[in-house]
Amino acid sequence: MSAREHRPGSTGGADIVGPHYGGPDDDFTPEQLAAMSREDLDRLGARYDDVEILHVDPGPAPGSPLERRAVKQVGFVFTLAGIFSLLFVVAYIGSGWFLPEWNWAEFGGNGWSAFFTPALGLTMGLALICIGVGLVLYTKKLLPHETAVQGKHEGSHFDRVTTGATLVAGGHNSGLARRKLITRSLGFMGAAFGLMMIMPLGGFIKNPNKGNPLGTTPWKKGVRLVRSDGTPVRPGDQMPGSMETVFPAVPGGNTAADAPTMLFRLRPEQVAAYKPRKGQANFGYGDYVAFSKICTHAGCPVSLYEQETSRILCPCHQSQFLITDAATPIFGPAVRPLPQLPITLDSDGFFVARSDYIEAVGPTYWNRKRI
């Protein structure tokens, strides 16, 4: 309406709205709309959105006991939400002020600090739940329940055909179908361009075969076996039947992921039953044998040693290795025995490695060398 007027800034009388193809503004004059009730307007609008209100179950009658009770309930729940919110605020800012300190790690003994986090959670949680429950109660008990139905339309054939025509017209006018050179150069360009755009991903690539990082560990000939605190190990430090985790005495040796090694001192009957792997009979030293701690299945540290059965269990996927069988897997998903570290004594009488592991420790990979 207003656009038809002559106003400063408009281009003049020629600037008029074109014909509408139907539409509510043509169907209803402002006067007609003004004469309609709010409810009628609501339903009229809904009808234009293809929505029909089938049935309205009015809420409880104003002033009825039903309404009074529902209002009381909703009001109560909202008030409760407010109270819980305030309690959260009090617990949050009051701790260390008029309430005891909240830091559990520092003031674990004062009772309140252990209750601080639960108090925050319960007050905030209950506040939120109360608001939510209040809203649902409000909707269910106080709002009119209407059943509305809205039409659902399949795609319009008219739209498909006309849109298709527009698209095809654009494609046709471009003449790409005829201009073969352009299509071919576009194809070439697209492929090359795409290739260029993924090139920076090359920054992620590291050659896994350079220097055989998967097949080597910090262990070397002459490197001492030390405990995590750095003390070296000598024969007689361990009781027969015991196990100790040892690391290579090199910088960073106790954090290298492939270095952890288990040093076992076998009991006499274990020594008697011990069956070394082929060519590894001299890898142990006396009643001592050392095996990689890294599971050959998924790389977890195998740590649960049951000396009565000579089994060592990986707590991740329950592979079990028999120490007297040179750590061959006897149950679970692991396939290969734990690699054995060849050990001997150095001139000071401490355990040292005779070489690195002769095979890759840890899980199998595609081009892992078998021995």
Add this chain to the structure above:
Amino acid sequence: MARTATAPGAPTSRLGKAAFEIDDRLIVAGPLRRTLNKVFPDHWSFLLGEIALYSFIVLLLSGTYLTFFFDASMREVVYDGSYAPLRGVSMSSAYESTLNLSFDVRGGLFIRQLHHWAALLFVAAIVVHLMRIFFTGAFRRPRETNWLIGVTLLVLAMLEGFAGYTIPDDLLSGTGLRIFMTVILSIPIVGTWLFFAVLGGDFPGTAIVGRLYIVHVLLVPGIILALIAVHLLVLVKQKHTQFPGPGRTEHNVVGNRLFPTFAAKATGLFLIVFGICAALGGAVQINPIWLWGPYNAAQVSSASQPDWYIGFLEGSMRLFPAWEINFPGNYSIPAPFWPTVFLPGVLFTLLALYPMIERKLTGDTVSHHLLQRPRDVPVRTSLGVMSIAFYVVLVISGGNDVIADKFDISLNAMTWIGRIGLVVIPPIAYFFTYRICLGLEQHDREVLEHGIETGVIRRLPHGEFIEVHQPLGPVDAHGHGTLAYGGAPVPKRMNQVGGARRAIRGFFSPIESPTAVEMEQRAEGRGLASAEEQTGRELTTSGRPSEGGRPSDGGRPQEPRD
């Protein structure tokens, strides 16, 4: 403007005037009215997807808070914070900052635990939502796109959760990362290259926590957010499916308009979901990383378990036998490849393609907007239950060491129970589900044909005892109901068709007079008592009133309930 206060329909209130001003500039009245008037069908199972959405919002809010305190760096530091048992221990900066935000940030532990609980709920809600979609056939044409987006969202949510619980760099998550990297390493040919690309070197390197962090807070949440937006847009465009019922067709949606009913209920549900996450986050401890200690390749706790949604992979990894394939020339396919790359690859591909597979097998290419009851599609329902059985065996096996410990069962026996169960239980689940579906289908038909059992026993003049059956609709000459099954729940009890007096409102202090309710019920012709007043109808020998008829429903459309 030529409008004056006297122009017809011009706004008079201040709010109305403001609204007109806004619409003059933005022209939003039309789209807004269409939005407010949009009809949503109402069923409890339609809230499951909403729960997933709301827990994602909770995750965004709490996660943003956490980023202000978390330092995703693997720089080695020596802890000197307020938690005495770890003082002097060297650890990564990521682990230290997680300790600090748990202990020294006021309410930090609460937000961290809230975040973790919301994450568990997020994936759980997605999974249950997916089951609802599957069992009711909501994925059928035209909704295959949204099914694919949903399956992608599930995978992304799992990845997001994994990245999230890995970045604190504690002993448990470091062990999880070690296993995850083994999974990548196990891929034939490219495994080692991927392993080095992800870690930036050999395990563990110094890059992975920072990389997972940006994956966790930017990359994956961004994709999830975009996919959720598309998921919802497609939903709005295609309109929600609905269960069959009175007045519901393939060409309409019956329910509540967005405003105010649906909006109020949805907001209420959001707040309840938020509230439950908050209550759990405060009151129920989750992932107490200070007990695990910093990651150390030489240490592991027994009963190391991932979050529940990774549990099925943990289980498959435990159950799969020690089968490694060795090729000549030192090439092998490692054992973990089959249970952790191949199996989930096949499972998720089958899941994603299921709508197309079903369409192909049934030849049903028509658009569907009415949902199916699971019993009406026994094969699909049985396939679904079979898959769930398979999944549950895997999840249980993911914690088989804990079960073995708590119930004093041999660990090896638990592994074998899982291995055999994985093969045996799913077909059994299929068989029983199929029979149950058929039984339920038959019972629906029986009630439609013979009527509801009233529990009223009558003695006929010649001495025969019969039970009175209430037909649901008109009956034919033989007294058999003529209503056809329409895919909607069939009432099976007299109460569902108004057989009982309705309860008097007000539990502790009745706010209605019982007599008034009784009178109202009689006037509406409800209840067995009112039926008896209708001059004793003659009963047939099979116990149906000879002239049939349907109890009045009081003129009120009854919402079918499952």
